[in-house]
Structure formats: structure tokens, C-alpha cells
Amino acid sequence: MSEISASAATRDDATALRERSRLSFDLDVDICVVGAGLAGLTVALEAARLGASVAVLEGRHVGWNASGHQLGTVMPGYSLPIADLIARVGFEDTRELWSLSKQGADYVRANATEELIPGIALSEGALEVSNIDVGEALISRLQMLGEDFETEVEGWQVDRVRDQLRTDRYFHGVYYPKAFQLDGRKYLQGLAALAKRAGARIFEDTPVVSIDPSGIRKRIVTPSARLRASHIVLAGNIHLGAPLQRLSETLLPVWRYAAVTAPLGERLAEVMTFQGSVTDSDGIDHFRIVEGDRLMWASPETTWAARPARFAGAIARRIRTVFPRLGKVEIADVWGGAVGQTVHGMPQIGQLRRGLWVASGFGRQGLNTSAMAGQLIARSILWGDERWRLFSPFELVWAGGPTGRVAGQVVGVWGRASSATAGALARYRERARVRERVREARLVEANRQAGTRPPQRRSPPGAPRPERPRPPVAVNPEGEGG
Numbered sequence: 001m002s003e004i005s006a007s008a009a010t011r012d013d014a015t016a017l018r019e020r021s022r023l024s025f026d027l028d029v030d031i032c033v034v035g036a037g038l039a040g041l042t043v044a045l046e047a048a049r050l051g052a053s054v055a056v057l058e059g060r061h062v063g064w065n066a067s068g069h070q071l072g073t074v075m076p077g078y079s080l081p082i083a084d085l086i087a088r089v090g091f092e093d094t095r096e097l098w099s100l101s102k103q104g105a106d107y108v109r110a111n112a113t114e115e116l117i118p119g120i121a122l123s124e125g126a127l128e129v130s131n132i133d134v135g136e137a138l139i140s141r142l143q144m145l146g147e148d149f150e151t152e153v154e155g156w157q158v159d160r161v162r163d164q165l166r167t168d169r170y171f172h173g174v175y176y177p178k179a180f181q182l183d184g185r186k187y188l189q190g191l192a193a194l195a196k197r198a199g200a201r202i203f204e205d206t207p208v209v210s211i212d213p214s215g216i217r218k219r220i221v222t223p224s225a226r227l228r229a230s231h232i233v234l235a236g237n238i239h240l241g242a243p244l245q246r247l248s249e250t251l252l253p254v255w256r257y258a259a260v261t262a263p264l265g266e267r268l269a270e271v272m273t274f275q276g277s278v279t280d281s282d283g284i285d286h287f288r289i290v291e292g293d294r295l296m297w298a299s300p301e302t303t304w305a306a307r308p309a310r311f312a313g314a315i316a317r318r319i320r321t322v323f324p325r326l327g328k329v330e331i332a333d334v335w336g337g338a339v340g341q342t343v344h345g346m347p348q349i350g351q352l353r354r355g356l357w358v359a360s361g362f363g364r365q366g367l368n369t370s371a372m373a374g375q376l377i378a379r380s381i382l383w384g385d386e387r388w389r390l391f392s393p394f395e396l397v398w399a400g401g402p403t404g405r406v407a408g409q410v411v412g413v414w415g416r417a418s419s420a421t422a423g424a425l426a427r428y429r430e431r432a433r434v435r436e437r438v439r440e441a442r443l444v445e446a447n448r449q450a451g452t453r454p455p456q457r458r459s460p461p462g463a464p465r466p467e468r469p470r471p472p473v474a475v476n477p478e479g480e481g482g
């Protein structure tokens with residue numbers, strides 16, 4: 001049993017624990033990376049390959065969060081639908097952004113060879129199925145992806161989809177023959193091994209508690225050491241915290257839970273013959289066959305951390321809803337991780353101020369996008385590649401704090417059936433933020449002209465203080481950023 005095995009995972013963790021090295025001495029490096037997830041490790045690997053001295057500081061252990069718990073599906077694109085991307089930055093920049101996302105996937109493929117990462121179990125092809133009957137929309141989507149975005153895709157009619165996935169819940173499909181899947185956990189560990197082999201030093205149990213990014217040589221403080229570096233890359237996702245709290249607050253944390261079933265024997269082949277990854281167009285289910293006759297399935301989401309075991313029953317029920325003919329399924333293992341979603345749906349990639357970089361907000365599609373971010377940042381630092389600026393239109397927008405999480409969860413429960421709803425929430429937040437800024441500016445101006453102070457809002461006694469909206473932080477090469 002190679003992929004996703006609870007006992008293997010425990011063994012891996014035990015070995016990893018013994019081998020963890022905490023930073024306990026001061027260090028001077030070219031690049032200090034905060035966070036050893038997919039993003040931080042890819043920056044480290046690429047920068048070390050290009051000759052920089054790199055230290056990765058990880059508060060817990062490599063792949064502790066989402067990166068060590070993903071399903072290993074590698075697709076082109078972003079969480080933000082392509083049409084929304086075009087509306088936001090125009091057709092030409094969307095083409096370039098899309099092409100970068102494909103390069104991210106190619107980067108993963110180049111590392112995920114049996115020679116570099118033994119047991120990586122790469123297999124080809126992913127299918128995106130539609131939950132509603134939208135044949136017309138499918139044709140235009142295929143044309144756009146194929147002709148405008150040079151992405152190999154096939155349109156599958158309902159019959160073909162249902163021949164391979166025997167359920168009446170799915171209609172048409174878009175098949176990506178160049179998408180692929182691999183053993184996600186092995187990839188993450190392999191990435192760490194490759195980064196070390198290239199010369200990067202990875203320190204675990206080493207949380208970064210503060211940074212001073214001013215000056216040419218920046219300072220990084222951990223509980224038992226101090227570092228100096230010319231560049232700091234913040235790749236801590238939602239857990240970054242103290243080093244730049246405002247950055248953490250630009251992400252809406254979403255915990256996603258996944259499970260693997262016990263062996264299902266021949267009944268699995270009776271309901272599913274497709275061997276690649278399946279995602280549905282509403283962004284609810286994501287699954288594939290592993291180890292011949294098990295299903296690996298991700299579905300439930302919360303905006304707070306919960307014990308993954310709580311979701312075993314929900315995932316089993318979800319599998320049965322989609323494939324009633326399977327009957328009862330036994331869940332062998334459940335796990336989860338938190339992804340960071342941005343308000344606009346695009347990752348945060350760029351330079352906040354000279355030498356201070358951010359790579360986060362990869363959402364549910366982190367394998368190709370974090371690989372792309374790692375390459376862009378390392379190559380910008382070492383070669384002056386400026387393509388990360390394509391992400392500049394996507395500001396660091398405050399994600400709503402606890403209020404935003406509640407709103408996010410309400411949308412998740414009632415409207416997750418529609419990715420458009422999530423997009424609507426994000427756009428609503430963005431519009432609300434702009435409206436609030438304009439309103440506040442007008443109020444300040446009116447008070448300035450009248451020579452009065454703004455009226456103080458009164459809350460009823462005992463009521464919680466309302467959260468004040470914060471202005472967006474621009475990703476700006478020279479600016480002061482976060």
C-alpha cells in the first residue's frame with residue numbers, strides 16, 4: 001500500500017520527528033523562507049538550484065498543513081474562473097497568467113519523476129464534470145481553453161461521462177489529458193529532499209516570531225536564533241501570524257477534509273472506471289481511485305479548524321449520494337488541512353517592499369500555482385525576471401476577519417453548490433470595501449470642511465465592538481506594503 005495509508009503516515013511522522021532539526025544558532029543567508037509547505041519549498045528548491053544560500057524556517061514540520069494533506073491533482077489554471085480573470089485583467093494578461101499556471105504544472109511534472117521522487121505514482125488525465133446540463137456552455141469553454149489558451153482539452157458528452165462514472169449526478173465533462181495526479185504526500189517530502197540536495201537548509205520546530213524587513217540586510221527572529229537575509233519570502237499561508245499579521249488577515253481560512261475508503265473490491269469498477277482525478281464544476285467533490293479499489297475523496301469544508309474524524313460519516317454519505325450503487329462504504333482514514341482563499345480568488349505573489357516577498361493564497365489549487373510562484377520569486381530575486389508583476393492587480397484585500405469567516409461559512413453551507421456564489425461573496429466584499437473607503441473619505445472631508453470631529457458610533461452595552469474595515473495593501477515593489 002503506497003498512497004495515503006494511516007499507518008505509513010504515522011511511521012513517516014515518527015521518522016520525521018526524529019530527524020527534525022531546530023535552528024538554535026544565528027545564521028546569515030541570501031534568502032530566508034518562512035514556511036515549509038509547497039510554496040516555501042519550491043522557492044527554496046529553485047533559489048538553491050540557482051546558487052543562492054537559502055534557509056527555510058518551519059514552525060512545525062514539513063508539510064504540516066494543507067501541503068502534506070492534498071490529493072495530488074495537478075491542473076492548469078487558478079481558483080478564479082477564467083471568464084472572471086478576463087473581466088478583471090483583460091484577455092492578453094489572462095493568457096499570460098494562464099500560461100504561467102501551465103508552467104507551474106510542468107514544473108511539478110519535471111520534479112515528479114520516479115528517478116527524482118521514487119514511488120511518486122504519477123498518472124495522466126483529469127476530468128471536470130458538470131452538475132448541470134450545460135452542453136452549450138461546454139462548447140464555448142472548450143473553444144476558449146483550446147484555441148485561446150492553448151490547453152489540450154476534450155469535451156465529453158453525457159453518455160461518455162456516465163459510461164465512466166455511473167451516476168446521474170453528472171452531465172458533460174471537460175477532460176484534460178495533460179493534467180495528472182501523483183502521491184501528494186510523497187511529492188511534498190520529495191520537494192523537501194530535492195531542496196536539501198540543492199543546498200537549502202530546512203529547520204523545523206522553528207517558528208518565525210518577528211521580522212524587521214527594513215534595510216538591505218533584513219532580520220528574522222525565532223525563539224532560539226536570529227537570522228539576517230537579503231530577502232525574506234513569506235510562505236506561511238493562513239498560519240503566518242506575528243511576522244506580518246495583516247497579511248494573514250487577507251486570507252479567508254477554509255479547512256477541507258478528505259478521506260480514503262477501505263478496499264471496495266469489484267463493486268468500485270462497477271460504478272467508476274475513470275482512473276484520473278474527477279472534480280465537479282461546483283467545487284464540492286474531488287475524488288479518484290487509489291491503490292486499485294479504494295476511493296480517495298475530498299468534500300466537506302469549514303471555516304474553523306475541526307477534528308477530521310468528525311467528517312468520516314459525511315464523506316461516506318457523500319460517496320453514497322454520488323454513487324448509490326456502491327452501497328455502504330467504510331472509511332479507512334480521514335485528514336484535513338487549511339487552505340487560504342483570497343477575496344479575489346487569485347494567489348498572492350509578489351514583492352511587498354524591497355526584499356520582502358509573499359507567496360500564499362493558493363486556495364484549493366495549490367500544486368501548480370505554488371510551483372509557479374516559487375519559480376517566479378526565485379527567478380526574480382536571482383535573475384531579475386519581472387513576470388510576478390502580472391499578479392500586481394490582485395491587491396492584498398482584507399478577508400473580513402471573524403465576520404468574513406461566518407459569512408464565508410454561511411455561503412459555504414447554503415450556496416457552495418455554486419462556485420458563482422463564492423465568487424459573488426468575494427466580489428461583494430471587494431465592492432463593500434471600496435464603498436466603505438469612499439464613504440469614510442467623504443465623511444472625513446465633510447468633517448474637515450465643517451471643522452467637526454466625526455460622530456462616535458455607540459454600541460449597546462455589552463455588544464461586541466464591530467470590526468473596522470481595513471484598507472487594502474498594495475503588492476508594490478517599492479511601497480511600504482503590510
Ligand SMILES: Cc1cc2nc3c(=O)[nH]c(=O)nc-3n(C[C@H](O)[C@H](O)[C@H](O)COP(=O)(O)OP(=O)(O)OC[C@H]3O[C@@H](n4cnc5c(N)ncnc54)[C@H](O)[C@@H]3O)c2cc1C
Binds near residue numbers: 335
Ligand atoms: C484536503 C485538501 C486537498 C487538496 N487537494 C489539492 C489537489 O489535489 N491539488 C492542488 O493543486 N491543491 C490541493 N489542495 C490545496 C493545496 O494543498 C494548498 O493550496 C497548498 O498546499 C498551499 O501551500 P502553502 O505552502 O501555501 O501552505 P501550507 O501548506 O499551509 O504551508 C505553510 C507552512 O508555513 C508554516 N508557517 C506558517 N507561519 C509560520 C511562521 N510564522 N514561522 C514558521 N513557519 C510558519 C506552516 O506551519 C505551514 O507548514 C488541497 C488542500 C486540501 C486541504
